[in-house]
Amino acid sequence: MRVLPDSVTPYKRTGLFTSDNVPDAFLKQHSTAKDKWGVLTVQKGSLIFCDDETQEKIKVAEPDSIVIKPSARHHLELEGYAEFYVEFYA
Template identity: 30%
Template sequence: MADIQPYRSTPIFDQDTLPAALRARHDTKAGVWGVIRVLEGRLQLTCLNPLSESVLTSDNPGIVMPQQPHFVTPLGAMRMQIDFYDQAPFS
């Protein structure tokens, strides 16, 4: 990823503190990219448009495009954080 810095980051969540809103269908705002960073364990990212599923790990973050509907599901014990960018966080 490029040297672009997030404008905001969530607290660190684990499998117990992950908000219900993130486990249900939601999307980012127009012009906002989300990068889901798994610090420990595994997390499933389900994107609904286009439909895709991927398992996120510390070596495999998830990218959510602006206004892309999605939700996440913990796969056992995990810790994760989301960084938000106002431009594409990759080149």
């Protein structure tokens, strides 16, 4: 299970993305910055979070979230309609 450390606080949040306007960069391998955590929250539908380091694929469905570790290489796969946002912590 991925859990945020107690020592981090939120500093930035993306707007709401949908399957129709998700940035192409999210669908390709990318990573969070060093010492920066992310929390991806699905508000509607579902998507697949792909951990490119472990090859693990995790379905994230409304109203669930997934914690993204610092510098972790990952990408998203869509499986139908989804609405989601990412909040960043440092």
